[in-house]
Amino acid sequence: xxxxxxxxxxxxxxxxxxxxxxxxxxxxxxxxxxxxxxxxxxxxxxxxxxxxxxxxxxxxxxxxxxxxxxxxxxxxxxxxxxxxxxxxxxxxxxxxxxxxxxxxxxxxxxxxxxxxxxxxxxxxxxxxxxxxxxxxxxxxxxxxxxxxxxxxxxxxxxxxxxxxxxxxxxxxxxxxxxxxxxxxxxxxxxxxxxxxxxxxxxxxxxxxxxxxxxxxxxxxxxxxxxxxxxxxxxxxxxxxxxxxxxxxxxxxxxxxxxxxxxxxxxxxxxxxxxxxxxxxxxxxxxxxxxxxxxxxxxxxxxxxxxxxxxxxxxxxxxxxxxxxxxxxxxxxxxxxxxxxxxxxxxxxxxxxxxxxxxxxxxxxxxxxxxxxxxxxxxxxxxxxxxxxxxxxxxxxxxxxxxxxxxxxxxxxxxxxxxxxxxxxxxxxxxxxxxxxxxxxxxxxxxxxxxxx
Amino acid sequence: xxxxxxxxxxxxxxxxxxxxxxxxxxxxxxxxxxxxxxxxxxxxxxxxxxxxxxxxxxxxxxxxxxxxxxxxxxxxxxxxxxxxxxxxxxxxxxxxxxxxxxxxxxxxxxxxxxxxxxxxxxxxxxxxxxxxxxxxxxxxxxxxxxxxxxxxxxxxxxxxxxxxxxxxxxxxxxxxxxxxxxxxxxxxxxxxxxxxxxxxxxxxxxxxxxxxxxxxxxxxxxxxxxxxxxxxxxxxxxxxxxxxxxxxxxxxxxxxxxxxxxxxxxxxxxxxxxxxxxxxxxxxxxxxxxxxxxxxxxxxxxxxxxxxxxxxxxxxxxxxxxxxxxxxxxxxxxxxxxxxxxxxxxxxxxxxxxxxxxxxxxxxxxxxxxxxxxxxxxxxxxxxxxxxxxxxxxxxxxxxxxxxxxxxxxxxxxxxxxxxxxxxxxxxxxxxxxxxxxxxxxxxxxxxxxxx
Numbered sequence: 001x002x003x004x005x006x007x008x009x010x011x012x013x014x015x016x017x018x019x020x021x022x023x024x025x026x027x028x029x030x031x032x033x034x035x036x037x038x039x040x041x042x043x044x045x046x047x048x049x050x051x052x053x054x055x056x057x058x059x060x061x062x063x064x065x066x067x068x069x070x071x072x073x074x075x076x077x078x079x080x081x082x083x084x085x086x087x088x089x090x091x092x093x094x095x096x097x098x099x100x101x102x103x104x105x106x107x108x109x110x111x112x113x114x115x116x117x118x119x120x121x122x123x124x125x126x127x128x129x130x131x132x133x134x135x136x137x138x139x140x141x142x143x144x145x146x147x148x149x150x151x152x153x154x155x156x157x158x159x160x161x162x163x164x165x166x167x168x169x170x171x172x173x174x175x176x177x178x179x180x181x182x183x184x185x186x187x188x189x190x191x192x193x194x195x196x197x198x199x200x201x202x203x204x205x206x207x208x209x210x211x212x213x214x215x216x217x218x219x220x221x222x223x224x225x226x227x228x229x230x231x232x233x234x235x236x237x238x239x240x241x242x243x244x245x246x247x248x249x250x251x252x253x254x255x256x257x258x259x260x261x262x263x264x265x266x267x268x269x270x271x272x273x274x275x276x277x278x279x280x281x282x283x284x285x286x287x288x289x290x291x292x293x294x295x296x297x298x299x300x301x302x303x304x305x306x307x308x309x310x311x312x313x314x315x316x317x318x319x320x321x322x323x324x325x326x327x328x329x330x331x332x333x334x335x336x337x338x339x340x341x342x343x344x345x346x347x348x349x350x351x352x353x354x355x356x357x358x359x360x361x362x363x364x365x366x367x368x369x370x371x372x373x374x375x376x377x378x379x380x381x382x383x384x385x386x387x388x389x390x391x392x393x394x395x396x397x398x399x400x401x402x403x404x405x406x407x408x409x410x411x412x413x414x415x416x417x418x419x420x421x422x423x424x425x426x427x428x429x430x431x432x433x434x435x436x437x438x439x440x441x442x443x444x445x446x447x448x449x450x451x452x
Numbered sequence: 453x454x455x456x457x458x459x460x461x462x463x464x465x466x467x468x469x470x471x472x473x474x475x476x477x478x479x480x481x482x483x484x485x486x487x488x489x490x491x492x493x494x495x496x497x498x499x500x501x502x503x504x505x506x507x508x509x510x511x512x513x514x515x516x517x518x519x520x521x522x523x524x525x526x527x528x529x530x531x532x533x534x535x536x537x538x539x540x541x542x543x544x545x546x547x548x549x550x551x552x553x554x555x556x557x558x559x560x561x562x563x564x565x566x567x568x569x570x571x572x573x574x575x576x577x578x579x580x581x582x583x584x585x586x587x588x589x590x591x592x593x594x595x596x597x598x599x600x601x602x603x604x605x606x607x608x609x610x611x612x613x614x615x616x617x618x619x620x621x622x623x624x625x626x627x628x629x630x631x632x633x634x635x636x637x638x639x640x641x642x643x644x645x646x647x648x649x650x651x652x653x654x655x656x657x658x659x660x661x662x663x664x665x666x667x668x669x670x671x672x673x674x675x676x677x678x679x680x681x682x683x684x685x686x687x688x689x690x691x692x693x694x695x696x697x698x699x700x701x702x703x704x705x706x707x708x709x710x711x712x713x714x715x716x717x718x719x720x721x722x723x724x725x726x727x728x729x730x731x732x733x734x735x736x737x738x739x740x741x742x743x744x745x746x747x748x749x750x751x752x753x754x755x756x757x758x759x760x761x762x763x764x765x766x767x768x769x770x771x772x773x774x775x776x777x778x779x780x781x782x783x784x785x786x787x788x789x790x791x792x793x794x795x796x797x798x799x800x801x802x803x804x805x806x807x808x809x810x811x812x813x814x815x816x817x818x819x820x821x822x823x824x825x826x827x828x829x830x831x832x833x834x835x836x837x838x839x840x841x842x843x844x845x846x847x848x849x850x851x852x853x854x855x856x857x858x859x860x861x862x863x864x865x866x867x868x869x870x871x872x873x874x875x876x877x878x879x880x881x882x883x884x885x886x887x888x889x890x891x892x893x894x895x896x897x898x899x900x901x902x903x904x
Binding site for chain 1: 471472474477482498525526548549550554558562571596600601602607613614615616617619620621627628632637664666668693694695696697698699700702704706707708720732733734757758759760762763765768769770771772778794795798799801803805806807812832834835836837838862863864865866867868884885886887888904
């Protein structure tokens with residue numbers, strides 16, 4: 001599969017002269033995005049595009065090709081794929097929809113693709129997909145233009161998606177929140193390369209520490225469980241399954257042609273394979289963010305807050321997800337009483353109130369994190385309060401030294417957003433609500449227990 | 453209660469000379485925020501603050517006072533409150549904490565406040581509260597500085613909160629998302645004015661069309677239900693209750709001194725009173741946003757999308773919250789077949805795919821909204837796709853003419869955020885995930901049925 005991510009040469013078949021067309025945008029990614037291999041646009045109209053020579057067909061390209069991206073309509077794909085196989089192209093991505101997801105006729109067209117690559121050394125991603133993105137090699141077959149959608153920088157998240165829209169929204173938000181990825185694969189109809197191949201590949205990929213998976217259906221359940229179980233003991237795999245009820249199952253069939261199947265069966269299989277299941281878009285994103293924290297030893301959490309109501313909501317949320325909120329030990333109480341005024345109630349949650357200064361926060365975080373009574377910190381910071389200095393972000397970042405998970409919660413306008421950016425750039429995940437923060441900690445705890 | 457929101461004169465007792473102190477920040481709001489009444493800072497140190505003459509006590513102010521804000525420590529409050537009562541100040545806000553939420557001693561102090569105002573015409577908000585904000589009169593007793601926290605413009609949401617932190621985060625996000633409010637009250641310990649008084653007041657307030665309520669405990673359940681029921685038939689009331697489990701109940705006691713009580717009993721009471729219950733911070737915000745849409749006649753929803761995976765997740769979510777997704781009627785199918793290419797599968801969800809143009813969207817939205825088979829539209833727009841023009845926002849806004857709810861769903865980076873702002877400014881609510889969008893529609897449907 002390396003040929004998909006680190007090709008020395010790429011042909012864009014169906015490269016277009018018209019900005020906005022998929023075949024133009026994909027070519028532009030390679031030309032303007034920093035890809036350093038050789039690029040061959042292919043189009044019957046051989047006028048140059050973006051300054052590059054255009055070939056009328058891939059036969060006309062004299063060298064061997066690692067990767068071909070086919071960005072032409074579905075009915076033209078089988079013939080083009082055949083020429084790719086004949087030319088021994090190692091990796092082919094088919095972008096067009098119009099295959100098994102459209103019904104019987106499309107399914108026949110798709111089975112032709114399967115027949116064409118059978119026995120060859122050509123591997124296929126798609127059809128009906130976005131293809132791949134690699135932030136280091138700069139291979140980028142996503143047709144959403146970079147002016148409209150951010151690309152994450154290099155990092156440790158391997159992302160596999162059976163949906164382009166779920167993928168682009170997550171990638172766009174990852175870019176916005178400065179989360180880095182190792183490799184991205186969108187495989188949709190899975191004619192050849194599927195979720196299991198992708199997990200296997202990212203499992204072996206050294207840059208990948210966490211795998212994120214959106215899927216609509218698994219073709220070979222036994223193989224999936226076997227591979228996923230093997231990988232998940234080494235790297236957390238977070239999975240969101242689309243297509244749960246009756247209507248959802250029908251929607252899946254007309255999206256990727258997959259068999260969605262029973263949600264219960266899938267949940268059971270995920271558990272068996274050691275996967276962390278997300279139940280909605282938000283969870284998939286939130287859980288992924290959490291995994292950059294150290295894993296907690298247990299489920300005992302301290303809540304430090306400067307908002308009483310947020311503390312109450314966080315308490316409700318921790319209880320709801322099975323986290324424990326032990327009493328503050330006596331020594332911490334005594335220590336804090338020496339620092340904060342008498343109207344501050346020193347408990348868990350430790351509500352420093354809207355009067356809090358950065359110094360109070362620093363003492364509270366320090367005491368809770370160094371105590372062996374707590375396995376992690378749910379830290380609420382209403383950043384707009386008047387006495388809190390902007391340096392509170394430094395104080396929070398310093399707390400990483402304790403090697404315990406710190407899950408932060410805050411939400412607000414621009415002032416808050418700018419401080420949140422600082423925290424996230426330093427690897428402190430910030431969640432907008434107490435409920436989402438509590439769920440993130442619980443996910444770490446559950447994974448820790450799952451992977452014991 | 454008008455004296456709290458539209459006072460001709462205000463005294464800030466404990467006005468401070470030091471920026472960052474609560475007594476300084478509150479005074480600054482009045483001085484710099486556009487309040488047009490008379491402002492009297494009160495402090496034993498009578499050096500001017502922000503160019504204003506400072507009075508050593510309120511006795512020294514010769515005129516009658518509508519509002520006094522007491523921003524001094526708890527132990528000084530009873531004496532100051534007594535002078536306010538003696539001076540026949542109509543409305544008093546006590547900001548300081550250190551009362552019943554801290555235990556027995558504090559409760560005694562608080563009962564003194566109750567005794568002092570008993571039989572007088574002075575009404576009291578607080579203690580331990582943020583007080584009030586009115587975007588028209590510019591009365592603003594929130595101590596979070598405006599540079600750090602946005603203030604919503606004038607609008608139709610009346611917001612009542614028993615928590616300052618829940619309040620400031622919601623207000624800050626409302627300001628960011630251009631949602632307008634009528635009046636805001638944070639009442640916390642509810643020594644005098646409580647949730648029921650506030651609901652009654654906003655129920656009669658003409659500018660208020662929707663009431664949003666965060667509460668931790670209700671003091672008089674029977675009165676609450678009776679008033680809320682009367683108001684909720686005229687205006688939707690969205691409520692979030694903090695303090696659900698055991699730990700949450702304890703957290704509430706040390707936050708506002710309220711009795712949280714059983715979550716089940718509260719849910720039952722809310723239902724009886726016709727309130728829309730939110731179960732987390734996100735719901736409170738999301739549901740509020742939805743209520744600016746026309747109420748749907750029923751629960752039949754059309755999903756239009758340019759992302760198949762988002763369509764699948766939206767389908768799952770609609771099923772989960774009890775919305776119906778009828779088949780697309782034949783006439784719409786035929787109409788759409790004449791507009792979109794053959795690889796587009798015309799169903800519900802109607803997945804226009806990443807190829808979609810604004811014209812396809814416009815046709816799809818138009819057909820679904822004018823059909824009597826659908827009561828509302830769940831509209832997913834992945835805005836970063838290459839062929840969608842930025843003018844798609846105009847097309848969406850045009851659809852308001854059908855008088856049916858349009859709930860939009862999209863998420864992304866800066867390009868997307870800027871287009872979302874345009875939609876929201878025109879009253880199209882945008883949710884970041886399919887699950888939240890579906891829940892928003894269901895809320896409208898449920899309220900419609902509840903208020904029948």
